[in-house]
Amino acid sequence: MESKRIAIECLNMMKESGVDKAQCLLKNTEKRELSVNLDKIDLLRSTFDASLQLTAIVGDRKGVVSINKMEMEDVKKGVEQVVEMAQSSEQDSANDISPRQPGKVFQSGPESPDLDLMYDRLDEFMGYAAEAFPKTTFRTVVLNHALTKTHLLNSNGVDFEEHLGEYSFMVLFSSKEGKRTSSFNYSGYTAHNLDKPIKDVGSIDTLLRQSVDQISAQALKQKFVGDVLVTPDCLESFLSTIEGTLRDYALISGGSLFKDKLNQPIADQKLTLHSRPTSKDMSGGYFVTNDGFEAQDNTIIDHGVLKTFLLSLYGANKTGMERAVNNGDAYVVEPGCTRFDDMIKSIDKGVMLCRFSGGSPSDNGDFSGVAKNSYYIENGKIQYPINEVMVSIFLISQKSASTSVFLSCRGCSSEV
Amino acid sequence: MIKRELSNYVDILSAYTELRLQENRDTLIVMLNGQVMRNQRKAMSGVSARVYKNGVWGFASNRNMSDDDIKLAIHEAKKNAVFLDRHTNQDNEPLQITTNSGRNDFSTAKPRKTQRELIEFLKEIDGYIEKKYPKLNSRSVILTCLDMEKSLVTSDPSFAYSVTPRSILIVVMTVEKNGEPFELMKTFGGLGHFEDQFSDPSQLYEKIDNIYNHLMKKSEGVYADAGLKDVILDADLAGILAHEAIGHTTEADLALSGSVAGDYMNQKVASPLVTLVDFAHTALGEPCRTPVYIDDEGVLAKDVAIIENGVLKSYMHNKQSARHFGVEPTGNARAYSYSDEPLIRMRNTAILPGTDRLEDMIASIDDGYYLIKSSNGQADSTSEFMFGVTLGYEIKNGKLGRGIRDTTISGIAFDVLKSIDMISNDMVWEAGGMCGKKQPIPVSMGGPAIKCKINIGGK
Structure with a gap:
């Protein structure tokens, strides 16, 4: 049966079963993936999957059922189950679905892959890496193309269709000489095309070069308080830490460090963070939120000031605060005006943090972890790669702003 | 069905x-x-x-x-x-x-x-x-x-x-x-x-x-005093050390792609007190929490004695890696969902119990920590690891002291294993975790309490 008709049938069946509010989210995903094993391309996968997620609200009680079978008999069973799930649950007036919005169809990226080009790009990358970085071995190298077609319909009349096609690349590697091994490092990207050789995208080539240097990493001899220069590859670790504190669970439970900080500074004014899921300049975005709204781009931290939480409709209803206009992700940190090299020159003693293997931050925002694939900086120069170095970080210091990682931000590099 | x-x-x-x-x-x-x-x-x-x-x-x-x-x-x-x-x-x-x-x-x-x-x-x-x-x-x-x-x-x-x-x-x-x-x-x-x-x-x-x-x-606890300390890792942390920091480096695909364990076969990598096993389905006479009898390549699953009395003895294999090393496949090929290919994965990984009593282990430390629960863990091809610790106590003069705030421990796992000088005589399994390696997969891990030297974060 055609996807949209299945979704409409599901909504009708839920309504006929006495459901007050219903949502149907139907996704079909086709993926083709090439993988490397022991430096050779040795696996081609093609997968065809679907997911039909049914949400039912009966008397403020909510249930959710997901299945991947679309025959009418399976759908009927799914509807029966979700109605029973909702009836079994507890009343919560925060349960809701999105209101009626104009119906729209969104499309982004290529719908079908060029499999021969995928092979050629991956083969070219492996050939380049073997020649340029013979000491480097690859644990995971995956290039895939996925097309996801989504229909989101609800009983308020919402009707969105989204087609997202994109290529994704992921690589995980380490380097070895004799018995010395560098820490593994990784990189990856999503793209709408494979126009560029893989080695020329993002910082992959730089990370491979650094991996070879890092075979001779040294431990630091002493504990010190110094500057930390976080590279763009590592920044994501810290963004995900902030993100967790802005979402439903942290805010509903009251455990979020930032629960009372809306429209207040939580970082230095040099830091501005956007979420741009609908940007044409970026792949990896989306147009429809999980709770049935058309997604919009927004600014989460504007010159250090927290401008929005990442609350869903449920989270917003529960906390009495505003719903976020997207699900987060597709993050962009606004560049600054200092060149990266000049930032290094400005540091007397510190660490260039290229990867952070950290513990989950505790509720009070303290966390520590190991500086991976990182470098010691002294007198404005990178001295040597380091290992076994633990970094302690205080997301918001209870004692002083100067020890808080975000409040003590001294600048962002100008390069993008 | x-x-x-x-x-x-x-x-x-x-x-x-x-x-x-x-x-x-x-x-x-x-x-x-x-x-x-x-x-x-x-x-x-x-x-x-x-x-x-x-x-x-x-x-x-x-x-x-x-x-x-x-x-x-x-x-x-x-x-x-x-x-x-x-x-x-x-x-x-x-x-x-x-x-x-x-x-x-x-x-x-x-x-x-x-x-x-x-x-x-x-x-x-x-x-x-x-x-x-x-x-x-x-x-x-x-x-x-x-x-x-x-x-x-x-x-x-x-x-x-x-x-x-x-x-x-x-x-x-x-x-x-x-x-x-x-x-x-x-x-x-x-x-x-x-x-x-x-x-x-x-x-x-x-x-x-x-x-x-x-x-x-x-x-009411205090920040741990950062540095290299004598610690007792309780079963939860000993289990994650066995799985995350040692186990992954001894998966044959990782050993082949440059993990440090690739050079250590038949060498001393731990204290002679340490025997570390990836059990297939039955451990010490008890059924395992994540039993695998026949893996997803149709291979009969066998226990893998990774470290025996301190010496690295075996990697975990699928059919392809077993052929490469000229050994028998061990039944470690597992896939998470129908749309996933089988990968070399651990099953039930643990250090075997020793002969010491936990009380005696605590009494043997003048200034250190008893670390009980972990939050998350990450490890490297070098066996360098980092685990979050959410529950622990000071040990002062052989007695448990104040609680400590959340902290992190790190080290080179094979060095930590060499520093083990006491292992408790009990065994606790934990089976709530999912291991991530391209796909998630349920695993269980466990162990006794171990006494060793480890880097602890703090202030």
Whole structure:
């Protein structure tokens, strides 16, 4: 049966079963993936999957059922189950679905892959890496193309269709000489095309070069308080830490460090963070939120000031605060005006943090972890790669702003 | 339920082929401060085929499982193998033939509980916590269940059918002290359906009281003094050390791709007190929490003694890595969902118990820490690791002291293993975790308490 008709049938069946509010989210995903094993391309996968997620609200009680079978008999069973799930649950007036919005169809990226080009790009990358970085071995190298077609319909009349096609690349590697091994490092990207050789995208080539240097990493001899220069590859670790504190669970439970900080500074004014899921300049975005709204781009931290939480409709209803206009992700940190090299020159003693293997931050925002694939900086120069170095970080210091990682931000590099 | 009998397809499997039908069924209920935040079920099933041709693999999967869909998956997998074979010039050495057969169904024989009954169970636990501990700022009770049902046939041929359910209940408590929140979490449960794991909420109350008492001590706790310290890692942390920091480096694919363990075979890598095993399905006479009898390549799963009395003795293998090293495959090839290919994965990984008593181990430390619970863990190809620690105590002059705040421990795992000088005589398993390596997979890990030297974070 055609996807949209299945979704409409599901909504009708839920309504006929006495459901007050219903949502149907139907996704079909086709993926083709090439993988490397022991430096050779040795696996081609093609997968065809679907997911039909049914949400039912009966008397403020909510249930959710997901299945991947679309025959009418399976759908009927799914509807029966979700109605029973909702009836079994507890009343919560925060349960809701999105209101009626104009119906729209969104499309982004290529719908079908060029499999021969995928092979050629991956083969070219492996050939380049073997020649340029013979000491480097690859644990995971995956290039895939996925097309996801989504229909989101609800009983308020919402009707969105989204087609997202994109290529994704992921690589995980380490380097070895004799018995010395560098820490593994990784990189990856999503793209709408494979126009560029893989080695020329993002910082992959730089990370491979650094991996070879890092075979001779040294431990630091002493504990010190110094500057930390976080590279763009590592920044994501810290963004995900902030993100967790802005979402439903942290805010509903009251455990979020930032629960009372809306429209207040939580970082230095040099830091501005956007979420741009609908940007044409970026792949990896989306147009429809999980709770049935058309997604919009927004600014989460504007010159250090927290401008929005990442609350869903449920989270917003529960906390009495505003719903976020997207699900987060597709993050962009606004560049600054200092060149990266000049930032290094400005540091007397510190660490260039290229990867952070950290513990989950505790509720009070303290966390520590190991500086991976990182470098010691002294007198404005990178001295040597380091290992076994633990970094302690205080997301918001209870004692002083100067020890808080975000409040003590001294600048962002100008390069993008 | 999926088809149990796939022998009819053996005749159409020309090259080496695995054909697998699988359904994963998930239940998730999240109760936060007495209210149901999430109440959901998921069932995802389908068929996959993986074909080996001249050193390359073709894989295809389809969510539909009719006879035609199964044949189509085999055809597509062959086509994918042919595509790669056309482009590459790889070896054509065959994989080892393994012919095994087995059925292992851990489904409950009891009547299944309804969703309402599951929610009532959680409500009762939540009600107990709310009434007894009104000063808590928040409390969560979470139930997460996963059934994996698999039916496999290979061209060798091997046949396997299994149902492996896992039911985990998680309790999280948060308290605020001087404006700062402190949290502690504990997981209960393991192999089996909910009905076999949990009969009466009151059976958990003593353990819940225990979490609260630890949380109070943690909220009054101090920052650990950063540096290299004598510590006792309790079973939870010893288990994650065995799995994350040692286990991963000894998965044969990682050893081949440059992990430090690739150079250590038959060398001393740990104190002679240490024997570390990845158990297949039965450990020390008890059934394991993540039992694997026949893996997803049709190989009979065997225990892998990774380290024996301090010496590295074996890697974990699939058919391809076993052929590379000239050894027998060990039954570690596992796939998470029907649309995933089997990868080398751990099953039930643990350091074996020693002869020491925990009290004597604590008494032997003048200035150190007793570390009990971990939050997360990451490890490296170098065996350098980092684990979050959410519960621990100071040890001063051989006695437990103040609680400590959340911290992190790190080190080079093989160096830490060499520093072990005492191992407790008990054994605790933990089976709430999922291991991530391209795909998630349920694993269990465990161990005794170990005394060693480790870097601890703090101030």
